[in-house]
Amino acid sequence: xxxxxxxxxxxxxxxxxxxxxxxxxxxxxxxxxxxxxxxxxxxxxxxxxxxxxxxxxxxxxxxxxxxxxxxxxxxxxxxxxxxxxxxxxxxxxxxxxxxxxxxxxxxxxxxxxxxxxxxxxxxxxxxxxxxxxxxxxxxxxxxxxxxxxxxxxxxxxxxxxxxxxxxxxxxxxxxxxxxxxxxxxxxxxxxxxxxxxxxxxxxxxxxxxxxxxxxxxxxxxxxxxxxxxxxxxxxxxxxxxxxxxxxxxxxxxxxxxxxxxxxxxxxxxxxxxxxxxxxxxxxxxxxxxxxxxxxxxxxxxxxxxxxxxxxxxxxxxxxxxxxxxxxxxxxxxxxxxxxxxxxxxxxxxxxxxxxxxxxxxx
Amino acid sequence: xxxxxxxxxxxxxxxxxxxxxxxxxxxxxxxxxxxxxxxxxxxxxxxxxxxxxxxxxxxxxxxxxxxxxxxxxxxxxxxxxxxxxxxxxxxxxxxxxxxxxxxxxxxxxxxxxxxxxxxxxxxxxxxxxxxxxxxxxxxxxxxxxxxxxxxxxxxxxxxxxxxxxxxxxxxxxxxxxxxxxxxxxxxxxxxxxxxxxxxxxxxxxxxxxxxxxxxxxxxxxxxxxxxxxxxxxxxxxxxxxxxxxxxxxxxxxxxxxxxxxxxxxxxxxxxxxxxxxxxxxxxxxxxxxxxxxxxxxxxxxxxxxxxxxxxxxxxxxxxxxxxxxxxxxxxxxxxxxxxxxxxxxxxxxxxxxxxxxxxxxxxxxxxxxxxxxxxxxxxxxxxxxxxxxxxxxxxxxxxxxxxxxxxxxxxxxx
Numbered sequence: 191x192x193x194x195x196x197x198x199x200x201x202x203x204x205x206x207x208x209x210x211x212x213x214x215x216x217x218x219x220x221x222x223x224x225x226x227x228x229x230x231x232x233x234x235x236x237x238x239x240x241x242x243x244x245x246x247x248x249x250x251x252x253x254x255x256x257x258x259x260x261x262x263x264x265x266x267x268x269x270x271x272x273x274x275x276x277x278x279x280x281x282x283x284x285x286x287x288x289x290x291x292x293x294x295x296x297x298x299x300x301x302x303x304x305x306x307x308x309x310x311x312x313x314x315x316x317x318x319x320x321x322x323x324x325x326x327x328x329x330x331x332x333x334x335x336x337x338x339x340x341x342x343x344x345x346x347x348x349x350x351x352x353x354x355x356x357x358x359x360x361x362x363x364x365x366x367x368x369x370x371x372x373x374x375x376x377x378x379x380x381x382x383x384x385x386x387x388x389x390x391x392x393x394x395x396x397x398x399x400x401x402x403x404x405x406x407x408x409x410x411x412x413x414x415x416x417x418x419x420x421x422x423x424x425x426x427x428x429x430x431x432x433x434x435x436x437x438x439x440x441x442x443x444x445x446x447x448x449x450x451x452x453x454x455x456x457x458x459x460x461x462x463x464x465x466x467x468x469x470x471x472x473x474x475x476x477x478x479x480x481x482x483x484x485x486x487x488x489x490x491x492x493x494x495x496x497x498x499x500x501x502x503x504x505x506x507x508x509x510x511x512x513x514x515x516x517x518x519x520x521x522x523x524x525x526x527x528x529x530x531x532x533x534x535x536x537x538x539x540x541x542x543x544x545x546x547x548x549x550x551x552x
Numbered sequence: 553x554x555x556x557x558x559x560x561x562x563x564x565x566x567x568x569x570x571x572x573x574x575x576x577x578x579x580x581x582x583x584x585x586x587x588x589x590x591x592x593x594x595x596x597x598x599x600x601x602x603x604x605x606x607x608x609x610x611x612x613x614x615x616x617x618x619x620x621x622x623x624x625x626x627x628x629x630x631x632x633x634x635x636x637x638x639x640x641x642x643x644x645x646x647x648x649x650x651x652x653x654x655x656x657x658x659x660x661x662x663x664x665x666x667x668x669x670x671x672x673x674x675x676x677x678x679x680x681x682x683x684x685x686x687x688x689x690x691x692x693x694x695x696x697x698x699x700x701x702x703x704x705x706x707x708x709x710x711x712x713x714x715x716x717x718x719x720x721x722x723x724x725x726x727x728x729x730x731x732x733x734x735x736x737x738x739x740x741x742x743x744x745x746x747x748x749x750x751x752x753x754x755x756x757x758x759x760x761x762x763x764x765x766x767x768x769x770x771x772x773x774x775x776x777x778x779x780x781x782x783x784x785x786x787x788x789x790x791x792x793x794x795x796x797x798x799x800x801x802x803x804x805x806x807x808x809x810x811x812x813x814x815x816x817x818x819x820x821x822x823x824x825x826x827x828x829x830x831x832x833x834x835x836x837x838x839x840x841x842x843x844x845x846x847x848x849x850x851x852x853x854x855x856x857x858x859x860x861x862x863x864x865x866x867x868x869x870x871x872x873x874x875x876x877x878x879x880x881x882x883x884x885x886x887x888x889x890x891x892x893x894x895x896x897x898x899x900x901x902x903x904x905x906x907x908x909x910x911x912x913x914x915x916x917x918x919x920x921x922x923x924x925x926x927x928x929x930x931x932x933x934x935x936x937x938x939x940x941x942x943x944x945x946x947x948x949x950x951x952x953x954x955x956x957x958x959x960x961x962x963x964x965x966x
Contacts, residue, residue, distance in 0.1 A: 222769070222808050222868045224823040230870055338585070338867075340650045341767055341810065342755065347654075355654030379657070493763050494817025501821050 223337045225502035226290040227297060229259055229330040235297065236262050236326075239304045246270050246317055247304050252325065253396030256347050259330040261396040264300045267321040277320040277527035278404050279520050282397065282411040282471065285360040287332025287343045288498045291488045291508060292412040296326040298509040299516050316517065319524045323400065328393050329359055342498065346393055348385075350378035357385040360411075361467065363398070363474035364388030366425040373425055373461070373468035384469050394471075401475060407523040409475045409483045410516070415497060416464065416487035417455045419444050419515075422476040424460035424467035424485075430476070433459060439482050439522065443515035450511035453489060460485060482519070486512065584874075584914070586749070586831065586865065588691035588721070589664060590643035590944070590955040591921055592913050593858050593881050595797055595836050596621040596779070597688045597723070599637050599671060600959040604927015604940035605885030606906020608852035610840030611783065611791040612887070614936075615963045616673035619684035619727035622781035622795045623739025626682025626729030629675050630965040637671040637961040641692075646951040648695040650715050650753065656698045661951060664694045671961070673725075680731040682739075686724075693719035693749045709759040719749035721773060735785045745775035745802060763814040768807075775802040775833070789844040797836035799862060804829040806868055829866040835859040840883075848890060854883045860913035876913035883908050885925070892930075900931040904940065912946075919948030921955060936963040 217234040218225050227235065240247045248270045250263045267276065283296040303322065306313040316322075327333060331347040345356025358381065361367075361374035367388040368374060374384035389395050401409075421436035423429070430436070440457035447455050460467060464487075467473070472483040489508055490496040500508065588594050599617040602609035609621035615635045618625035642665035647653050651662055673686025695717040704710035722745070729739030748771060755765045777800035784792045806827040813820050840854030860876035885906030892901040904927035911920035927940030938961045946953035 220825055220827065220869050222810070222823075222825055224810075224825060226823075228870060335653075339653065340655045340753065341765055343654070345654075353652055353654070353657045492817075493757075494761060494814045494819060496812060496814070496817075496819055496821050497763060499765075499812035499821045502823060 223290065225505055227293050227327070228337055229327065229334050232293065232297065232327050232330075233260070233262065236264050236300075239264065239301060243304050243307060244270075246307055247300070252400050253392055255329070255331045255393055256391070257331040257334075259334070261325065261328060261330065261393060263400060264324040264326070265321060266300060266303050266317055266324065268318040274321065275529045277520075277524045278406045279320060279322050279523050280401065280404075280406045280409045280475075281322070281324045281516070282328055282409070283324075283326040284330075284333055285328050285393075285411065285471065286358075286413060287329050287336045287345065288341060289412075289414040289488075290333070290336070290498070291414050291500045291505065293326045293333070294505045295412050295486075295488060295509050295512050296324045298505070299513065300324045300326070302509075302513060312517075316520050316524060320520055320527075321404075322520060323404070323406075325397065325400070328397060332356070344381050345383065346391055348391065350383070352378070354378045356383065357391050358382045359385075359391050359393045360413075360471060361385070361469040362389060362391050362394045363469050363471055365469070365474040365477035367469040369425045369468035370466070373466035382467075388469065397471065398474075401478075406475070406479070407481055407527055408519050409472065409481060410519065411471045411483075411485050412488060413485055414488040414500075415490050415492070417453065417489050417491045418464060418485075418487040419447075419455050419457045420460040420464055420472070420485040420487065421457075422460060422473050422483055424464075424470050424473050427459070427462040427466070429459055429462070432480070436482060436484075439519070440484065442518060443484070443486075446514035446518055447511045450514065451507055453511055455486070482523075484519075486515075488512070585649065585717075585751070585867075586693070589641070589666075589694055590957075591910055592860070593856070593879065593910055594690050595856075595858075596795070596838075597671065597690050599635060599963075600927055600938035600940040600961040601902075601904070601929065603942060603957070603959050604902075604904030604906065604925055604929075604938065605852055605887050606925050607883040607908050607923075607942075608840065608842070608854050608885045608906065610781065610793040610795050610838055610854050611842040612850065612852055614965075615961070616675035616684045616686050617671060617688070618729075619673065619675065619686055619725050619739075619741050620688060620723070620743075620779065622783060622793050623682075623684070623727040623729040623741045623779065624737040624781040624783035624793065626675055626684055626727060626739055627677060627680055627731045627737050628783075629677055629682055631677050632675070632966040633963060634674040634965075635671065635961055635963040636669060637959055638668065639670045639957065639959045640667040641665065641955075641957040643955045644951075644953045645695070646949070646953065649698075649717060649751065651696065651698050655713075656700065656715070661953060662696045664696045666692060666694050670959075682729045684725070684727045684741075687722060688725070689720050689722050691721035691747070693717060693721075704759060707760065709757050709762060712754070712756040712758065715751075715753045717749070717751045719747060719771075721745060721747035725779075727779075737783045737785075738781070739783075740778065740780040743777050743779060745773060745777070745800075747773040749773070761814075761816050763812065763819075766809070766811045766813075768809045770808075771804040771806040771829075773802055773804050775800050777833070781838075790841070791843075792841045793839070795836075795838040795840070799835040799859065800833050802831045802833050804831065808868060825868055827866075827868040829868065830864075831866070832862060832864045834863055848888060850887045850889075852883075852885050852887070856881045856883070858913065863913070875915055877915050877918070879911040879913055881908065881910050897932050900929070900936075902927075902929050902931075904928065908942075908944070910944070912948075917949040919946050921946045921953075923955070934965055936965065937961070938963070 361384040476483040644661040670689040675684035702711040727741030781795035808825040838856040842852035906925040908923035923944035929938035942957040944955035
């Protein structure tokens with residue numbers, strides 16, 4: 191089902207960017223995971239951003255993981271406490287636990303927006319004209335397991351029985367869930383185990399409930415590694431009917447990334463140019479609503495250059511090179527936004543009462 | 553990203569436990585990274601005589617380990633006594649680190665075992681006073697070593713994964729006890745805690761384009777606490793005692809080294825950390841009594857309260873959620889004394905049996921050990937040899953964990 195058809199508008203040239211300044215100390219100093227965020231460190235820093243500028247930044251509790259950790263979403267917008275008829279963008283990180291850098295880029299984007307709002311007119315324009323939702327850590331349980339027990343853990347922490355743990359939550363969304371055993375697995379011991387049912391995991395339900403509550407115009411889900419910008423479909427190697435449009439956006443983002451540090455991120459269709467995946471977040475958001483949906487695989491390019499490891503001092507350059515691509519996507523979504531009439535018969539809030547019950551006003 | 557990075561590596565299955573293999577269950581067990589082997593309630597340390605009596609030691613002790621359980625007993629010891637103890641122990645667990653939590657798959661519970669010396673001490677009595685100096689090994693952090701390997705011919709990639717955890721906690725105790733009169737005696741001990749814990753995981757993809765991840769955490773522990781007790785002996789047949797162990801902050805100086813190396817890519821990515829952490833150890837209070845049912849038969853019963861709800865742990869700068877519950881351990885034992893003529897010498901040969909109800913502080917799953925103990929000994933002249941064994945089974949977690957301990961102590965007395 192498509193919410194609305196997006197017309198490919200002429201792309202606007204990105205404004206010149208100020209180099210981000212990381213003056214504020216983060217809570218990540220020290221710790222087993224160095225400069226990367228643990229769950230508690232992210233919690234501390236997200237609420238610090240809210241406190242820094244509560245007029246434009248607000249932290250929401252989107253749900254709880256299996257081990258009862260909060261899955262936080264940071265909303266950045268003017269008039270953040272109310273719902274406005276504006277362009278909306280969703281940025282996700284850390285579906286996969288071992289991809290530590292995929293927490294940092296979304297978080298630092300939120301930090302950049304909050305800290306630059308008062309001084310950068312372009313940031314102010316984008317924030318005032320949109321709602322930017324950032325969920326840096328979709329899989330907090332898995333991440334904590336990588337910090338304390340096994341660095342290369344990928345999945346969440348569901349006890350599947352028989353000594354096997356974990357569902358690959360990026361195979362747990364319900365668009366073409368379980369389409370085949372190439373793009374996911376029904377084996378609980380597999381690294382790409384899809385789970386017993388679509389949206390069986392509280393982590394994916396948290397993302398789902400947020401997505402269905404809103405009207406997002408674009409989605410980016412960060413992962414590592416490979417240096418790719420991927421778009422649907424993942425479940426098949428056949429292109430979608432909007433492949434050219436998605437490729438065009440991906441190429442624009444890749445060009446902006448390369449202009450910063452010279453690093454190449456290869457645009458491509460996920461199922462054709464990387465490997466088949468079914469039940470992933472981007473196929474779901476694209477299949478459900480037709481909005482531009484991208485998976486950005488962050489550096490490095492292969493195991494020889496670090497695999498799921500990045501030097502602590504590379505967090506800032508990796509974020510800086512992704513920043514213009516993110517700003518471009520936000521701007522593009524703002525330019526393509528058409529205010530819509532809210533459907534009084536929209537019963538989604540009835541069928542997804544979790545958000546209401548939590549007293550959260552999105 | 554990730555499915556292709558682990559393509560071809562099947563789920564891990566092989567496990568080497570020292571010394572034995574494991575069978576049965578795989579539900580979540582009770583072990584956290586810092587948990588002592590077998591039981592959280594390790595205090596107080598007892599020699600084989602006390603172990604054989606169900607771990608009872610507040611009112612009856614005839615060796616320098618009295619300083620650790622109830623220093624008020626020190627003035628009742630022989631003029632000079634010295635003791636050493638050797639042990640062998642094993643405990644099973646359902647999970648430990650990556651074992652049983654999705655990385656290392658096992659057929660059932662796994663076992664960690666160790667042997668060695670765990671006590672040496674000396675006590676002297678001068679008039680109404682008794683003094684003791686001793687060292688004991690009170691906690692073990694040993695876990696089974698887990699190892700998995702897939703070898704490959706030259707030019708192809710193999711795989712190796714290994715995890716180890718070792719460490720223990722020792723106490724140096726200096727204690728004094730004095731007779732107050734009217735059947736009362738009192739004692740106080742100062743305890744310095746020292747120990748370490750070391751955990752290491754190494755993962756290698758060998759061969760062309762391979763890489764290695766090493767993750768090592770070490771902690772050195774220090775702490776100081778007081779223990780003490782009061783003994784009341786209104787008659788020759790009955791004794792009652794109250795003991796305590798103060799809560800204390802166990803300090804940990806930690807080092808962490810996480811490293812990724814890919815030689816073919818000239819890649820070396822270290823993430824190092826150091827920390828100074830604290831674990832708040834609980835208050836322990838004990839009450840006990842013993843009664844001579846006959847000149848040769850003694851019954852002892854004790855209850856020990858552990859204030860685990862106050863337990864808190866920082867690990868590399870982050871507070872860890874534990875949410876423990878307070879527990880009361882109950883110990884009970886019988887000792888039957890007889891003389892056995894051997895080789896023309898009359899040996900004292902006690903026989904001991906005991907039971908222990910030992911609930912664990914972890915709330916979920918809530919569990920407890922039920923232990924049975926037996927012991928015996930031989931004493932003649934200035935020497936005494938005690939032997940005891942403990943067999944325990946856990947219930948509540950669904951894993952049916954088993955614990956075993958054998959202790960042999962040699963005591964010299966003047």
